[in-house]
Amino acid sequence: MTEQALPPTFDVLPLGADIRKAIDAIGYVNPTPVQIAVYEPAVRGKSLVVQARTGTGKTAAFGLPLLDQLVKTNVHAVQALILTPTRELALQVARELETLAQFKGTKVVAVYGGAAIGPQVEALQGGAQIVAGTPGRVLDHIRRGTFKTDAIRIFVLDEADEMLSMGFAKELHAIADSLPTERQGLFFSATIPPDIERLAQSQLKEPEFITLSSDQIGALEINHYVYLVPGGDKREAFFRILEVENPESAIVFCNTKDETERLAEYLKTRGFEADWLNGDLEQKDRERVMAATREGKLRFLVCTDVAARGIDISHLTHVINFDFPDSAEYYVHRTGRTGRAGRTGTAISVIGPKDLGNLYMMRLTYKIRPIEKQLPSAQELKTREEADLVSMFLEAYGAREPHPEDLGLARRLLTHMDAERVLAGLLRDHLGARKEDPRVAAAEARRAKNPPRIEEPRQERPRAERPARAERPAPAAASAEPARRPEGATDAEPRRPSAPTLRSSRTRDRRGAAPHASYTEWEPKAEKDDDEPILAGGLDTGLAGANTSGERQRLSPPLPSFTVSEDAPVSSEPETVKRVPRRPAAASTQADAGPPDEGDEGFTSVFLNVGRRDGVKAGDLQRLLTEKAGIDRTDTGRIRVRDRISFVGVKPESLDKAIAAFAGEVIGGRTVIAEKAKARTTSAEV
Numbered sequence: 001m002t003e004q005a006l007p008p009t010f011d012v013l014p015l016g017a018d019i020r021k022a023i024d025a026i027g028y029v030n031p032t033p034v035q036i037a038v039y040e041p042a043v044r045g046k047s048l049v050v051q052a053r054t055g056t057g058k059t060a061a062f063g064l065p066l067l068d069q070l071v072k073t074n075v076h077a078v079q080a081l082i083l084t085p086t087r088e089l090a091l092q093v094a095r096e097l098e099t100l101a102q103f104k105g106t107k108v109v110a111v112y113g114g115a116a117i118g119p120q121v122e123a124l125q126g127g128a129q130i131v132a133g134t135p136g137r138v139l140d141h142i143r144r145g146t147f148k149t150d151a152i153r154i155f156v157l158d159e160a161d162e163m164l165s166m167g168f169a170k171e172l173h174a175i176a177d178s179l180p181t182e183r184q185g186l187f188f189s190a191t192i193p194p195d196i197e198r199l200a201q202s203q204l205k206e207p208e209f210i211t212l213s214s215d216q217i218g219a220l221e222i223n224h225y226v227y228l229v230p231g232g233d234k235r236e237a238f239f240r241i242l243e244v245e246n247p248e249s250a251i252v253f254c255n256t257k258d259e260t261e262r263l264a265e266y267l268k269t270r271g272f273e274a275d276w277l278n279g280d281l282e283q284k285d286r287e288r289v290m291a292a293t294r295e296g297k298l299r300f301l302v303c304t305d306v307a308a309r310g311i312d313i314s315h316l317t318h319v320i321n322f323d324f325p326d327s328a329e330y331y332v333h334r335t336g337r338t339g340r341a342g343r344t345g346t347a348i349s350v351i352g353p354k355d356l357g358n359l360y361m362m363r364l365t366y367k368i369r370p371i372e373k374q375l376p377s378a379q380e381l382k383t384r385e386e387a388d389l390v391s392m393f394l395e396a397y398g399a400r401e402p403h404p405e406d407l408g409l410a411r412r413l414l415t416h417m418d419a420e421r422v423l424a425g426l427l428r429d430h431l432g433a434r435k436e437d438p439r440v441a442a443a444e445a446r447r448a449k450n451p452p453r454i455e456e457p458r459q460e461r462p463r464a465e466r467p468a469r470a471e472r473p474a475p476a477a478a479s480a481e482p483a484r485r486p487e488g489a490t491d492a493e494p495r496r497p498s499a500p501t502l503r504s505s506r507t508r509d510r511r512g513a514a515p516h517a518s519y520t521e522w523e524p525k526a527e528k529d530d531d532e533p534i535l536a537g538g539l540d541t542g543l544a545g546a547n548t549s550g551e552r553q554r555l556s557p558p559l560p561s562f563t564v565s566e567d568a569p570v571s572s573e574p575e576t577v578k579r580v581p582r583r584p585a586a587a588s589t590q591a592d593a594g595p596p597d598e599g600d601e602g603f604t605s606v607f608l609n610v611g612r613r614d615g616v617k618a619g620d621l622q623r624l625l626t627e628k629a630g631i632d633r634t635d636t637g638r639i640r641v642r643d644r645i646s647f648v649g650v651k652p653e654s655l656d657k658a659i660a661a662f663a664g665e666v667i668g669g670r671t672v673i674a675e676k677a678k679a680r681t682t683s684a685e686v
Helices: 017-026 032-041 058-070 087-099 115-123 134-145 162-165 169-177 194-203 214-220 234-245 259-270 283-295 328-335 353-366 378-397 406-415 418-433 440-448 517-521 617-627 650-664
Strands: 050-051 080-083 106-111 130-133 154-157 184-189 209-211 223-228 249-253 274-277 300-303 318-321 346-351 372-373 604-608 636-641 646-650 674-676
Touching: 017 058, 017 169, 032 050, 032 058, 032 184, 050 194, 050 378, 058 080, 058 154, 058 184, 058 646, 080 169, 087 130, 087 283, 106 115, 106 134, 115 134, 115 440, 154 378, 162 169, 162 184, 169 194, 184 209, 214 646, 234 259, 234 346, 234 378, 234 617, 259 274, 259 300, 328 346, 328 353, 346 353, 346 646, 378 440, 406 418, 418 604, 517 617, 604 650, 617 646, 617 650, 646 650, 646 674, 650 674
Parallel strands: 050 184, 050 209, 080 130, 080 154, 106 130, 154 184, 223 346, 223 372, 249 300, 249 318, 274 300, 318 346
Antiparallel strands: 604 646, 604 674, 636 646
């Protein structure tokens, strides 16, 4: 029988002495697949697009080549810029890089919104060599002239798909346009939808694609369960589920901000340590909640999708969907937050009648088939009470060393035919002597039990021995109240792969984005919370399908196109297309084509950023109008499907319903953007 091969150690990477010393001090032993796959091409100066799950060591994957080879400590200027979707992730990246650089002396600075800008300016001008920040605040510094980018040679995007789905496409392009042309790019993403490929085409030179496990693969490796709740009090049903499942620690997802607060307060009243996190929470409170979670002081963290973006809580045992997500991709991203690094994980969803369609779509799209469960019965709750009492006795007496005579008597008693009756009588006398109901006390003790504190694998060295490190400004609350981040609709929200798979390098023409005229005129609000897009209009990003509204429009991995019958009476006009030479890296925008001629009197056109090349058919669009928006076919005008865009005619009074029906749908792997068609600006058709 052959011996199983041992996982590789960091000896497989030719790291310098300072970085290797830091790795040993931290306690890291084995590099992850993404760290092995990225190091060699990165130090050679290759631009990379890396697909890997969150929680698989991506920060060290780009941090090791940056600190070991690419960033020069004798150059006192910013040489590497790392953009992240959220403040928490920017801080996390900066802290980990500082730890890896503790013997190297590289200066790392975190730059993010919701904190005072003064200390950040001082850190940037004090010789920072690596900046980890959020798009809005980084662009703010560039615009103010407090962040010089002329020495930057490496541009890193962490969680690129999250940044695009949050609507930061314009900021990314504006920042990229301010960087030197000759630079290396390292893009990391859990998924690589068409939008990420287009971003790589426009911003990277001959990128090499490295594909490892995605969040979809991670979701397939955990246990999935759904509880069917026919109606009534959903919170009470959820409480019964928690009583039986008894998760050690969980992140609980709601679809609205208000529900996160209500549910967290409800859990507190039932004896659980819980807190909420959504876009309305100020930065200092967000950091307080996250610190409590990492320290094991919280059992349940109740979040919206937006608030949870970029948060890495690796110890979670459960992900719970109190509100089932409204898209299959949301489900994959949510449940991918548990079962990481080889741990087991469980996903539980509370399903009501209105959620059955989304559950069915999730099953079809990702082939995830959760096991259906019924709400706990009275007998199951009774079993939980008994288990709580047993746990109470075990905690009170299990570790106590009994007297040998008492132990001998107990053994003799257990051999008697009436042992159970005698034991029951003893228990009744013991439990009856307590002033409080023992079942209530035992249940409260179980609910109050929090997960263990997450210990960082770090060996602290005596303070006098530690080398001088760059001071990073401590997070501070904004002087002005942070602006609220976009949520969804407001009221109706590793196992390691055996080996990384490398896709061959793709040689592409480098396509520079058009200069942004509006960029030089933009003025940021003071101390603005930068977790929402700030360049919300007037810029041609060169990125098709970008979210320009700030609303929740998630970018999905490629999904099957809609397939519906073509029996809908649509435009009688033949779909003629006049083709013109395609411009490089152009977005599918109305400025390119303009709306069709308004030949249907009494109808208004809706512009869509998808067309024939995305698999769109007129019947698909008609079906969405009829079934999702409730717009009768007689109230629909002509539907024109062109190569890259489409126009749908509807009655003016149905315009808002039509836009809502189309917006956010995923067709041919692209997220649909819908808006009222604007006046024609060019004569060219696409």
